[in-house]
Amino acid sequence: VEETLVLIKPDGVARNLTGEILRRIExxxxxxxDMKLVQAERSLLAEHYAEHEGKPFxxxxxxFMESGPIVAFRIAGNRVIEGFRALAGTTDPTTAAxxxxxxxxxxxxxxxxxxNLVHGSDSPESATAxxxxxxx
Ligand code: GTP
Ligand code: MG
Numbered sequence: 001v002e003e004t005l006v007l008i009k010p011d012g013v014a015r016n017l018t019g020e021i022l023r024r025i026e027x028x029x030x031x032x033x034d035m036k037l038v039q040a041e042r043s044l045l046a047e048h049y050a051e052h053e054g055k056p057f058x059x060x061x062x063x064f065m066e067s068g069p070i071v072a073f074r075i076a077g078n079r080v081i082e083g084f085r086a087l088a089g090t091t092d093p094t095t096a097a098x099x100x101x102x103x104x105x106x107x108x109x110x111x112x113x114x115x116n117l118v119h120g121s122d123s124p125e126s127a128t129a130x131x132x133x134x135x136x
Contacts, residue, residue: 003033003074004081005130007119010068012105013037018071021101021118024087025075034074034135040065047133060113072134081127084120091116 006025008018026032040048045065052058075084089100093116096103102116109115121127 001076002078002080002124002127003076003131004084004121004127005119005134006073006075006084007134008071008073009115009117009119010064010070011115012117013069013071015105017105017117020105022073024101025073025084028083028087030075030077030080030083032073033076036072036135037069038072038134039069042066044133048130057113060111064111064113064115074131074135081121081124085122088118088120093117 008021012018012021022032042062045062046053049058049061049065052061077083087101089096089102091102092108092114093102093106094108096106096116098104101118106115106117121130
């Protein structure tokens, strides 16, 4: 069965939305396989976001992800990678569709990086690599 990495980013943990976000994942019918609270090291975040190195939002993104604890979930289910991306909504929380995690719970806070509550792996290759990075 397919698995994906979901992260509750520091804004989601700080706003006490971990339970609400997990509730949505479980209500959709996906299974929780593993979870942990982590204060991420810069080296871990640099690997996780290697594809964005050099972009203008890269440094604020890494600083934001270092700013507080993150909750990491290993989630399983058929087509869970695309299914969770649909639950999460599009990247910009201001315009993410209502009904999604980002659309219902997120907004623009006037800071340098988009604080959009969650991360979900975007392909089978990134899910495999990211699960190894965060859990193994
Ligand atoms: P992740 O699940 O975090 O990977 O989000 P995503 O897949 O929806 O977006 P992407 O991988 O393209 O970007 C990673 C993160 O960088 C986003 O979640 C945002 O926090 C931030 N980001 C991406 N694009 C922009 C942008 O154009 N401006 C700003 N300020 N931040 C951005
Ligand atoms: Mg991404």
